[in-house]
Amino acid sequence: MSDLPLQCQNLKEQVESILQLLQQEPTLRYQDITPVQTSLSKVISPKFEIVFAGAFSAGKSMLINALLERELLYSAEGHATGTECKIEYAEVDKERVVLTFLSEAEIREQAVYLCQQLGFKTVPNINQADVINLLRQGSQAIIQQEGGESKSERAKQAKALILLLEGYIANRDRINTVNNATYSMEQFYFSNLKQAAGYARRGSNSAVLKRIEYYCNHPLLQDGNIIIDTPGIDAPVEKDAQLTYAKIQHPDTSAVVCVLKPASAGDMTKEETELLELMRENGGVRDRVFYIFNRIDEAWYNTQLRQRLDDLISGQFRNSSKVYKTSGLLGFYGSQIKQTSQRDRFGLDSVFAESIKGLDGKEETPQFVYAFNNYCVNSGKLSSTKFRVSVNGFETPNQNYLRILGDWGNELIEQLIQDSGTEEFRTAITRYLMEEKRPQLFKNLADDLEDVCIKLKKHYQSVQRNLDSQPQEIEAMKAQELQRLNQQLQQIGREFNEHITQEVNQIINNSCDAFEADFKQLQSRMIRRLDELLDTFSVASAYRRATISHPRNATAPLIAILVEAFYYLANQLEDILVESSQQLAANFFQRLIEKIRNSEYYRHLYSLLDHDGGIEQEIRILEKLITQTLMSAASVECDRFVRESPRFYDEGTFSIYQFRQTLLQTSQGYDAESIVEAEPAIRQLLKLDFEPKVSQTIRKSFRQTINQTLKTQLLPMADQQADVILQQYPQARAYLEKTLQQEAEEKIANNRRLLSVLEENIQAYNLAAFNINSCLQTMQLSDHLLPIIGNADFIYATPGSLNTDGKFASNGFVNSDGLVDEIAEV
Numbered sequence: 001m002s003d004l005p006l007q008c009q010n011l012k013e014q015v016e017s018i019l020q021l022l023q024q025e026p027t028l029r030y031q032d033i034t035p036v037q038t039s040l041s042k043v044i045s046p047k048f049e050i051v052f053a054g055a056f057s058a059g060k061s062m063l064i065n066a067l068l069e070r071e072l073l074y075s076a077e078g079h080a081t082g083t084e085c086k087i088e089y090a091e092v093d094k095e096r097v098v099l100t101f102l103s104e105a106e107i108r109e110q111a112v113y114l115c116q117q118l119g120f121k122t123v124p125n126i127n128q129a130d131v132i133n134l135l136r137q138g139s140q141a142i143i144q145q146e147g148g149e150s151k152s153e154r155a156k157q158a159k160a161l162i163l164l165l166e167g168y169i170a171n172r173d174r175i176n177t178v179n180n181a182t183y184s185m186e187q188f189y190f191s192n193l194k195q196a197a198g199y200a201r202r203g204s205n206s207a208v209l210k211r212i213e214y215y216c217n218h219p220l221l222q223d224g225n226i227i228i229d230t231p232g233i234d235a236p237v238e239k240d241a242q243l244t245y246a247k248i249q250h251p252d253t254s255a256v257v258c259v260l261k262p263a264s265a266g267d268m269t270k271e272e273t274e275l276l277e278l279m280r281e282n283g284g285v286r287d288r289v290f291y292i293f294n295r296i297d298e299a300w301y302n303t304q305l306r307q308r309l310d311d312l313i314s315g316q317f318r319n320s321s322k323v324y325k326t327s328g329l330l331g332f333y334g335s336q337i338k339q340t341s342q343r344d345r346f347g348l349d350s351v352f353a354e355s356i357k358g359l360d361g362k363e364e365t366p367q368f369v370y371a372f373n374n375y376c377v378n379s380g381k382l383s384s385t386k387f388r389v390s391v392n393g394f395e396t397p398n399q400n401y402l403r404i405l406g407d408w409g410n411e412l413i414e415q416l417i418q419d420s421g422t423e424e425f426r427t428a429i430t431r432y433l434m435e436e437k438r439p440q441l442f443k444n445l446a447d448d449l450e451d452v453c454i455k456l457k458k459h460y461q462s463v464q465r466n467l468d469s470q471p472q473e474i475e476a477m478k479a480q481e482l483q484r485l486n487q488q489l490q491q492i493g494r495e496f497n498e499h500i501t502q503e504v505n506q507i508i509n510n511s512c513d514a515f516e517a518d519f520k521q522l523q524s525r526m527i528r529r530l531d532e533l534l535d536t537f538s539v540a541s542a543y544r545r546a547t548i549s550h551p552r553n554a555t556a557p558l559i560a561i562l563v564e565a566f567y568y569l570a571n572q573l574e575d576i577l578v579e580s581s582q583q584l585a586a587n588f589f590q591r592l593i594e595k596i597r598n599s600e601y602y603r604h605l606y607s608l609l610d611h612d613g614g615i616e617q618e619i620r621i622l623e624k625l626i627t628q629t630l631m632s633a634a635s636v637e638c639d640r641f642v643r644e645s646p647r648f649y650d651e652g653t654f655s656i657y658q659f660r661q662t663l664l665q666t667s668q669g670y671d672a673e674s675i676v677e678a679e680p681a682i683r684q685l686l687k688l689d690f691e692p693k694v695s696q697t698i699r700k701s702f703r704q705t706i707n708q709t710l711k712t713q714l715l716p717m718a719d720q721q722a723d724v725i726l727q728q729y730p731q732a733r734a735y736l737e738k739t740l741q742q743e744a745e746e747k748i749a750n751n752r753r754l755l756s757v758l759e760e761n762i763q764a765y766n767l768a769a770f771n772i773n774s775c776l777q778t779m780q781l782s783d784h785l786l787p788i789i790g791n792a793d794f795i796y797a798t799p800g801s802l803n804t805d806g807k808f809a810s811n812g813f814v815n816s817d818g819l820v821d822e823i824a825e826v
Helices: 011-024 034-044 060-068 104-118 129-146 153-170 193-201 203-207 238-249 270-281 303-316 328-337 342-347 367-378 397-420 422-468 474-508 513-536 539-548 558-598 600-609 615-642 654-666 672-677 679-726 729-778
Strands: 048-054 084-089 096-101 182-184 209-216 225-229 253-260 289-293 323-325
Touching: 011 034, 011 422, 011 729, 034 422, 048 060, 048 238, 048 270, 048 422, 060 084, 060 225, 060 253, 060 328, 060 422, 096 193, 104 129, 104 153, 104 238, 129 153, 153 203, 193 203, 193 209, 203 209, 238 253, 238 270, 253 270, 289 422, 323 422, 328 342, 328 367, 328 397, 328 422, 342 397, 367 397, 397 422, 422 729, 474 558, 474 600, 474 679, 474 729, 513 558, 513 679, 539 558, 539 672, 539 679, 558 600, 558 615, 558 679, 600 729, 615 679, 654 679
Parallel strands: 048 225, 048 253, 084 209, 253 289, 289 323
Antiparallel strands: 084 225, 096 182, 096 209
16 A cells, blocks of 8 residues: 555554553453454555455456456456466556466376366376377367366366366476476567466466466556455366465455356355355455456346346345446456447457457357347347347347447447446445545554553553552551451461362362372282282292191191281281382372472461461371371281181182182192192182282272371361461561561552553553554544543543643543542653
């Protein structure tokens, strides 16, 4: 866009100043400022990109040609533009075209894709003439089968493949293997824009061009306006369609001209519906969308189609003021033939010179001529009293065209252009771009920024009220702090109690990860130790211990061996469970003390008493008590292992079967050897007995003991300690009185500092808002001024209410809302 007004030169800095103030406040820094940043970028950007988007053959290129009244872009029935075209402003003597070609790799990729879609099994080698000829023949056959180039999606893809291959052959020397080659029009020896545009418009050339940049002279392109023509959203090559979707979502896109096909198709396609939804998601576009129902002339001849179109517009687009019906074909060529006469047969020998050349030497009929003749006699647009036009069957379409224009001339052409709707659309978009665009961008910025300003103002008010509520004198500050002391101690005790309760509940609910890891370690040690004891149990050693206990006897029964084994295993497991319980308790209390030390209530208590009120000492005492309790519980638990499991001797169990088998084996003799030989069986018997008992201990009974012990010991301690903390009020008061003088002085000084910072921030805000408001007033947007902080209600700054430093021209801020103490120096 052209240079901003003088009052708006520093707009970016002023807006960023307000956003920076917002980011300085911890409670506001997460406010979404994306809308403000997007609106600001649109206001200060030197470019304003208008993207033309729509379906294949919707007439986007023809409509752009009609707007600019120049044949720049390629447009043909059944051909899909796969190239992004950008049109920017240039002075008359600096018009030019810049062409960027697809790379050979990109062309090959498109050819492979199209071949796959068409069902060709040949892998295209675009450098082999015979392969290219086969593909062209196959594509031509498909077009004939489908009944024409634009009769089906398959026919469109076949035509796209033909143009792609022809374009590659014609421009092979200009195409790089991997990189995109860019050329100026001088490198093609074109002397003017018309020659360069003519080259780019040829279908085969357009097919291998990645991007075309036109720089031409037209009032519509002034003030930084850029027109972007994109591939169809349902283009034969999917990659081309994705290019359009990406451009719609790009932050540089500022407005969209959505060219729709219902005028010729009757209904919105799925792709068109998705396009409309996508546009609404781009905050950079907002409501800057023009809906163009192109090819409206096709609805003139079909009452049912016309009614469906009217119903669609009144239903889905009734809330939009930017809806237009156009015929780009009639509008563009109507503007072109205005410059012709009978000397060049009203354009047949000039504008349409290329399209009327037939292969057999006969003169072809341009598409526009058919549309023109149809308009004259069937559209119902021409007044029968003003234009008495007829089309004779004995004349060719070209002869009818020449005769009608010879009779009615420019008067009929002017009526044609008016009925095409392109003049209305050109007038509307010109008015928008030249008169409405810039104020609307500034209005959007002001609206987005106002939300930020209101939040900032309310925050400053809240901060000011809080500071005003604080005592301003040292004695008052001390009295307030002493009055709050009892409440603080009570709150600390309550938070300590809640903390201990939370820790206990986490253990009971198995939600303390660290404790669960420690308990699993206890379980693992018990299981590993049992396995080790069973694997290494020696029947010979047990036999010796049994006979030593009875010196008069030379042998020992199986029962004596089992008794020795039960005592041995139980005692060994007890050692492990006691040791693990000690470690479990030690780890738990170490973590608990660390959490207490790191808590806010603990730091607060220390600041009030200069010690922790005996919390840590009480925890350590309780740690010893709980550890001893758990050790005793572990001894009792393992002492029960000496007795057989309740169902060990039940009939029908494997354990009783194993016992009998072992007894049978050991009773075969009376020496030690018969007992020792049964060692595997005895180990298996012990395993059958001990595994269920140990499992019951580590998975259920001992965990319940731990939970109950912690609960019954910690919760009463927490209640008692909360009372102890509250009873420390005399010590806290004595300590507080020693330090309160200095703290009160520091707090009052800090409050004054905070107030000073607040005043500086308000000054910075008001200055930025004042400058932004000056800019908004220049844009005739006095109804969208930003609020200035001062009175209880918003004050809207104008150049007369603040001076150039952001100070009020009157006696300073009114202090009715307590927002500012006395800021006459803002």
